[in-house]
Amino acid sequence: MQELAKAYNPQEHEDAIYALWEKSGFFTPENLPKPPAGGRKPFVIMLPPPNVTGSLHMGHALNAAIQDILIRSKRMRGYDALWVPGTDHAGIATQNVVEKMLKKQGVSRHDLGREKFIEKVWEWKEQYGNTIIGQLKKLGASCDWSRLRFTMDAGYVKAVEAAFRHYYEKGLIYKGKRVVSWCTRCQTSLSDLELEYKDEESKLWHIRYMIPGRERTIADRDYIVVATTRPETLLGDEAVAVHPDDERYKGLVGKSVILPIHQREIPMIADAAIDMAFGTGAVKVTPAHDITDFEISRRHDLPLRQIIDERGKMTAEAGKLFEGAKVLEARERIIAELEAQGLLDKEEAYPHRIAVCYRCGTVIEPIPSEQWFLKMDVLAQKALLAVKEKRITFHPQRWEKIYTDWLENIRDWCISRQIWWGHKIPLDGETDVLDTWFSSALWPFATLGWPKKTPDLEKYYPTQVLSTARDIINLWVARMVYSGIEFMDREPFADVIVHATVLAKDGRRMSKSLGTGVDPMDLIAKYGADATRFGLIWMSLGGQDMKFGEEPIIAGKKFLNKIWNASRFVGGRLGGDISCAFPESPRIVENAAMIESAHAAAKTITESIDAYDFGQALHIAYDFFWHTFCDKYIEWAKTRDDEETKQTLGATLAASLKLLHPFVPFATEALWQHIRKDDWPQQLMIAEWPNIHE
């Protein structure tokens, strides 16, 4: 055996080891050597496809480590372990990135036109889209790269079309004019889940709507007061609504009031959606520019008067005084006008949350728009039942509530987007593409060849586990569940791991804009991939969010050095004559105890992995290796020279490398390659997992 360096240096080994793995082809289950008796059962995970805009962040790194631990341990346990990787075209996100790039060259997407622009996006995708794939390899992810997919590759386009047609023919997809959340910058509609909220120090303006004739209302006035945060929308008001039980307005319902500025008569209506306790209990109803008001307007058959256009400017309907003005300019003019006319009752400070686009932060304008919708009631029920009847379990289980609460209060899904980058809507003319999540929802089976009945689909669907971040439980997980049931008649996975969120050291979110982000690639460069994986998993105990610090990664680095040197010692002591097998009936008490400890460790590590307690599994492995094997046994074995002890020493090392491999694959494989004898499995990656039944 060649001399090993005194200290483990990850940079010397990681790339070579990964190349060795890729060359062997064992990431592809069909290439695995001789199946165990009884054949191999599949164990399948679909990688949540990262956006082609992205590079690996700490959440990705943690999630990749979790999935790799599962896949590697199952592969060693004799499963056809398949981890399917891929990337997501990420509609709006990618379009925005490319638009920004073009802007630097002084070009807008409209300058280019649709076709040219999409060409640019594909170019961009080819150039940068696989950044994260390279980073996953750096991290040691044992994905089957021969099955790499993209949510807009040729086969995937077919899947999306088939899904759309299926829903359409079933009557679940319809087109309609609705008030939708509209981003005036991205020029597209957005679903509820694509909105973010921002606190704003706003004002609540109390406005007087005069009552015609000499009728009197509460407090003996000839006007009623409505409160609003958006006075400019009054130009589109079609009613004033009160609660049906509100005694204050009893006599007025069914009569009318005079809309300020335009002097239109609009009706007073009663609707149960109104909260009597808020403000004056009377609400202006603007059907075209508020989603709730739109719903009220449908119940009362009110017209839809659009006064704001998709660029966020006032339309001709708003009147000559306002046409062409931006919303905020119109607001100022309206307030000034109301004040001049004595119709501004009062204004008060009002802290308030406003919806903004999750991609660009622009304030959302609700506007009426022709859109495609997917009916959700029946599909949502299917997704709910899958969890309620325990065909799908979340880990930790409390996340099921997030999922069920959303599905129980769901609205139809607006699936059309007015952007250029995405799947074209099959029945549509030129304009729209599908929400990016419409294609992601098909991921667990579209990646396996659906709608074709492929052997892969037959063999590998359904998958076993999905591991993901919590913020896409509804955006993605719920949609995969009902899609799987709808198209495959079977839930796409049995277990959903909702992994911890990696927070900055001070407990804030990691984000580029806050400057709190940590780049996992920097950590890999500094400490190696194994140590980085070790640190992340070491911290992820009990499903709690983790405040990230480098200390556990340093602990990982030291631990790897410990493994390295223990192996160096055992290798030197046994002179290359290392056995993988424990002595059958040890006569020496210390050896028997060592073997028993190794079996016990194997058992608890395996059980912890199966329970998705990866942090606990790693702590057990660490404690076993360092404090039992090294501190006690190796120290004792130094004084011995008998065959039984030598055999125990070698076999315990081999078992330890196997148990540690899913967590720290590079160093353990490098050592295996160094100490292995010809009759050993050619790679630790496919070595048999220690027996846990003893």
Next chain:
RNA sequence: GGGCGCAUAGCUCAACGGUAGAGCACUUGCUUUACACGCAAGGGGUUCUAGGUUCGAAUCCUAGUGCGCCCACCA
């Protein structure tokens, strides 16, 4: 307005009904022939507060305080 999570050693976290542990940091020794990325020994906690249940509580219950996150069509 609802919901969820967390509060344990200087720091980051385990333990989840039976005498409080780890990693990092700290102290004191060690060129012990695998490892100073190491070895040995050690210091440090009335487990947020106040009640309660129990023979026994960090662990269960109630209330409070402080952080963090999510959902919602109070205009």
